[in-house]
Amino acid sequence: MNFVALKMLVGDRAKYIGILIGLTFASLLITQQSSIFWGLMCRTFGQISDMGQPDVWVMDRKVQFIDDVKPLQSTELYRVRGVEGVEWAAPLYKGLLKARLSNGSFQTVICLGLDDSTLIGGPPEMVEGKLEDLRRAEGVIVDVVAANGKLAKPAATEGGAPTPLHVGDTLEINDHRAVVVGLCRVSRTFQSQPVVFTTYSRATTFAPRERKLLSFVLVGAKPGVDHAELGKRIRAATGLAAWTADEFKAMTMKYFLKYTGIPVNFGMAVLLGFLIGTVIAGQTFYSFTLENIRQFGALKAMGTGNGTLLRMILLQSLLAGTIGYGIGVGLASAFGLLTRNTELAFRMPWWVLAASAGAVLFICMLSALLSIRKVMRLEPAIVFKS
Amino acid sequence: MITAVDEAVVCRGVTKTYGAGPDAVPALRGIDLEVKSGELMMLVGPSGCGKTTLISVIAGILDQDEGTCSVFGEDVKQLSPRAKTAFRGRTVGFVFQAFNLLPALNAAENVAVPLLIQGVPRKEAVARGRDVLERVGIGNRWRSLPSQLSGGQQQRVAIGRALVHDPKLIVCDEPTSSLDQETGHKVMEILRAVAVGPGRSLVIVTHDARVFEFADRIAKMNDGRIERVVSSPKDLRS
Ligand SMILES: Nc1ncnc2c1ncn2[C@@H]1O[C@H](COP(=O)(O)OP(=O)(O)OP(=O)(O)O)[C@@H](O)[C@H]1O
Ligand SMILES: [Mg+2]
Numbered sequence: 153m154n155f156v157a158l159k160m161l162v163g164d165r166a167k168y169i170g171i172l173i174g175l176t177f178a179s180l181l182i183t184q185q186s187s188i189f190w191g192l193m194c195r196t197f198g199q200i201s202d203m204g205q206p207d208v209w210v211m212d213r214k215v216q217f218i219d220d221v222k223p224l225q226s227t228e229l230y231r232v233r234g235v236e237g238v239e240w241a242a243p244l245y246k247g248l249l250k251a252r253l254s255n256g257s258f259q260t261v262i263c264l265g266l267d268d269s270t271l272i273g274g275p276p277e278m279v280e281g282k283l284e285d286l287r288r289a290e291g292v293i294v295d296v297v298a299a300n301g302k303l304a305k306p307a308a309t310e311g312g313a314p315t316p317l318h319v320g321d322t323l324e325i326n327d328h329r330a331v332v333v334g335l336c337r338v339s340r341t342f343q344s345q346p347v348v349f350t351t352y353s354r355a356t357t358f359a360p361r362e363r364k365l366l367s368f369v370l371v372g373a374k375p376g377v378d379h380a381e382l383g384k385r386i387r388a389a390t391g392l393a394a395w396t397a398d399e400f401k402a403m404t405m406k407y408f409l410k411y412t413g414i415p416v417n418f419g420m421a422v423l424l425g426f427l428i429g430t431v432i433a434g435q436t437f438y439s440f441t442l443e444n445i446r447q448f449g450a451l452k453a454m455g456t457g458n459g460t461l462l463r464m465i466l467l468q469s470l471l472a473g474t475i476g477y478g479i480g481v482g483l484a485s486a487f488g489l490l491t492r493n494t495e496l497a498f499r500m501p502w503w504v505l506a507a508s509a510g511a512v513l514f515i516c517m518l519s520a521l522l523s524i525r526k527v528m529r530l531e532p533a534i535v536f537k538s
Numbered sequence: 539m540i541t542a543v544d545e546a547v548v549c550r551g552v553t554k555t556y557g558a559g560p561d562a563v564p565a566l567r568g569i570d571l572e573v574k575s576g577e578l579m580m581l582v583g584p585s586g587c588g589k590t591t592l593i594s595v596i597a598g599i600l601d602q603d604e605g606t607c608s609v610f611g612e613d614v615k616q617l618s619p620r621a622k623t624a625f626r627g628r629t630v631g632f633v634f635q636a637f638n639l640l641p642a643l644n645a646a647e648n649v650a651v652p653l654l655i656q657g658v659p660r661k662e663a664v665a666r667g668r669d670v671l672e673r674v675g676i677g678n679r680w681r682s683l684p685s686q687l688s689g690g691q692q693q694r695v696a697i698g699r700a701l702v703h704d705p706k707l708i709v710c711d712e713p714t715s716s717l718d719q720e721t722g723h724k725v726m727e728i729l730r731a732v733a734v735g736p737g738r739s740l741v742i743v744t745h746d747a748r749v750f751e752f753a754d755r756i757a758k759m760n761d762g763r764i765e766r767v768v769s770s771p772k773d774l775r776s
Pocket of ligand 2 (some may be wrong): 590
């Protein structure tokens, strides 16, 4: 009877397409919006992901997320180095500084100052030049998106194309001369500000005079030392906050979830997709069943049991669900591929796929349930009513 | 024409009332009826006299209020819902006025449905469906969808479907009412020729006087009762 169920579903072209459209739409919207949402969330902790080396991040106890810098005494670095299980510890400066462009306008940049000797925390990918070039006098490495965009030299004439920043060009950061020695690629930040790398000591000369300039201490664990355990040890020994990279990412994301409207906005879009999908698919599936009610009645009269009818309806809705899900996720992936070189945040991890599969399954079950009630209660005697 | 004398259907004091209170409609008011094995029995009478209700009770798709109705020795009302469904699947073939074919299935597949319900594998069921279509005279149209067939051809498919699993009882409600006179006559001829046989009984509801001649016996109903049972259309008029 599975064969009869499938033929019934596919045989009614218009209804079948309607059901598919509902399910496709729902899974597309849910997958796509969740992926954009997750893409944005990944941007919030993009700098943590970019720095692959540190196992543990040490910071002031009041720090709530990566951009929330509360400087430490520079002596904290040595206290951290003294903790059992620490293989290495490197200072990191992170601050917002003003860069002056050649036409005199200002652009705020995120300046990252790396440990002078090890350069730990450098960009994940160099486009031009080498990380070691930072050791050259006044050297900075600029992220390539900013070099082509926000930090590009404005056109000499009105309306002309700006000239991208190149290796050898100079910048002024907080009134200090800086020479571009390399271009790199970094994860886009949440506010999409330009990122400029330099050494820790040079960063502190760029930065306004302050008593404390050490933003984070990056820690590598000795082989075999559990990172979470090491964090705990550092917390106990120094009284500072110390989190593994994953913990720090989660903290950062939680902060954004809590204090920005992003989750609400995307939650609404996802919910809307879910609701619209449910209504379209549920409604078409239900009316498909209603329209076929005589057929179901005839099958019942001819000896089809309720269990078999239940299976038939579930099969119909699951088939429609699987196809709709496939098309929807396919469209969402295509969307992701087409926009991968743009500003748009889009990331489709497995759990987004699983969640939208779950949602589509739920929609299918719900629409099947409505129809099943109707068919279960159906009196086979209706077959003789004309 | 009666080839066996044992009783296929025995109804005793069957009553059925639709609704309750002031809206109650008594459709059957005490039916006593026997249908013999191998017999073609017609139920006739004015509109609303309870023919469809009675045939529904006999076919096991509607429970009577009182009285008993046994079909090949089985008191159908007493069966559990599951057993009743299985009993219908095995024992009863249906022909409807509106054909009730599945529009998405071709003729052979439609005929195969009762076999599919009983779990016969699809290939075998459809092959047997084609054989039966030969017997009702439209073997060459086995691939056609119902929408591609005329009314008479659709009803032949429906007759094939009622026969394919070799049920002992076939019930038909107005099988010829949607067809023109000539086609209706043809359909009755086929029904008579292929469906009636030893050990199989047909109960046909009709008010089409032109097909009365195909009956072995005719039960005339009126207002929820059997008025009389005759063996020839001529006796109805007297
Ligand atoms: N589901 C129902 N609910 C209420 N009343 C019903 C129902 N089905 C039938 N009736 C009533 O029961 C009576 C008998 O109906 P039935 O359908 O058995 O008549 P019939 O002899 O088949 O009529 P027709 O020749 O018009 O088909 C009629 O008065 C009808 O209105
Ligand atoms: Mg009727």
